Amino acid sequence: MQKKVENVTYKQSRQRVRILELLRSTTEHPTADWLYARLKKEFPRLSLGTVYRNLTILNDQGLIKKIHYGSTFDRFEANITPHHHLICEECGAIIDFIMPNYDEIIASAGKLTDFTVRSHKIEFFGICANCKEKSIAQ
Amino acid sequence: MQKKVENVTYKQSRQRVRILELLRSTTEHPTADWLYARLKKEFPRLSLGTVYRNLTILNDQGLIKKIHYGSTFDRFEANITPHHHLICEECGAIIDFIMPNYDEIIASAGKLTDFTVRSHKIEFFGICANCKEKSIAQ
DNA sequence: GTCCGTGCAAAAGCTTTGCAGCCTT
DNA sequence: AAGGCTGCAAAGCTTTTGCACGGAC
Numbered sequence: 499m500q501k502k503v504e505n506v507t508y509k510q511s512r513q514r515v516r517i518l519e520l521l522r523s524t525t526e527h528p529t530a531d532w533l534y535a536r537l538k539k540e541f542p543r544l545s546l547g548t549v550y551r552n553l554t555i556l557n558d559q560g561l562i563k564k565i566h567y568g569s570t571f572d573r574f575e576a577n578i579t580p581h582h583h584l585i586c587e588e589c590g591a592i593i594d595f596i597m598p599n600y601d602e603i604i605a606s607a608g609k610l611t612d613f614t615v616r617s618h619k620i621e622f623f624g625i626c627a628n629c630k631e632k633s634i635a636q
Numbered sequence: 637m638q639k640k641v642e643n644v645t646y647k648q649s650r651q652r653v654r655i656l657e658l659l660r661s662t663t664e665h666p667t668a669d670w671l672y673a674r675l676k677k678e679f680p681r682l683s684l685g686t687v688y689r690n691l692t693i694l695n696d697q698g699l700i701k702k703i704h705y706g707s708t709f710d711r712f713e714a715n716i717t718p719h720h721h722l723i724c725e726e727c728g729a730i731i732d733f734i735m736p737n738y739d740e741i742i743a744s745a746g747k748l749t750d751f752t753v754r755s756h757k758i759e760f761f762g763i764c765a766n767c768k769e770k771s772i773a774q
Numbered sequence: 775g776t777c778c779g780t781g782c783a784a785a786a787g788c789t790t791t792g793c794a795g796c797c798t799t
Numbered sequence: 800a801a802g803g804c805t806g807c808a809a810a811g812c813t814t815t816t817g818c819a820c821g822g823a824c
Binding site: 507508509511513514541543544545547548551552570 | 802803804805806807808813814
């Protein structure tokens with residue numbers, strides 16, 4: 499199901515460095531296309547393929563995380579510390595969120611089955627503060 | 637972000653009825669293609685487009701749920717009661733799983749932010765009992 | 775008779791990949 | 800010099816959609 503390649507050597511590339519920097523500079527959980535549009539100014543000949551290839555590499559290196567959040571396209575984040583996501587169904591915003599004491603619950607869950615849990619994902623869907631405000635204003 | 641259409645009238649169709657029946661008869665969390673292959677025998681002229689259209693309708697009716705689980709394609713299930721998923725990273729199996737007391741945690745999470753939580757998704761990734769057995773056997 | 779559902783085929787949308795040349799090490 | 804990285808373009812895969820006809824109500 500999942501490929502894991504060992505003994506991979508990577509060279510540095512200016513494109514990859516900048517992709518990582520950009521991802522680290524924002525809390526927006528960008529798409530590949532967002533990164534591509536931004537970096538096209540610095541690298542006029544940049545191609546989307548290169549962005550995708552580097553995102554895959556960075557993900558394999560554990561420096562970023564690919565976010566599948568129930569849309570047709572993916573987003574990416576450089577925040578690799580444990581956290582969860584609040585996903586606004588109105589504007590699509592993804593907001594980082596730390597739930598205290600969640601790990602005990604998760605741990606207890608793992609004990610309940612034959613299944614060996616290696617990781618988990620928790621996502622909340624709803625309406626963000628911004629969008630709530632807007633709907634009240636109307 | 638999300639379309640909600642009111643006052644929709646649906647007619648019955650043999651194809652849609654069978655898609656729902658099939659989904660209700662299995663715990664496999666099938667893909668659109670799986671359903672298509674199965675039903676092609678009953679409806680030789682069936683098209684994938686029809687399967688997708690009906691899955692969308694059934695989902696809108698709340699009779700089934702679309703599962704985005706981090707792959708390039710979606711799966712579907714007719715189990716619409718609250719539950720979570722164990723996803724095997726080895727064989728791709730999705731196993732239903734009920735975590736006791738999870739709702740208190742979820743409720744407390746909602747109180748922590750400006751965000752109005754309408755729903756949530758919890759997924760566990762790891763190795764299923766079957767695949768564990770196989771790797772020991774080798 | 776309406777108008778929803780279907781089959782067929784084409785298109786869309788995001789992501790991946792083959793290739794030849796460039797850049798990092 | 801070796802081999803990873805790039806741009807470009809083509810292809811891939813899942814899902815959606817336009818159209819004209821058939822079927823449910």
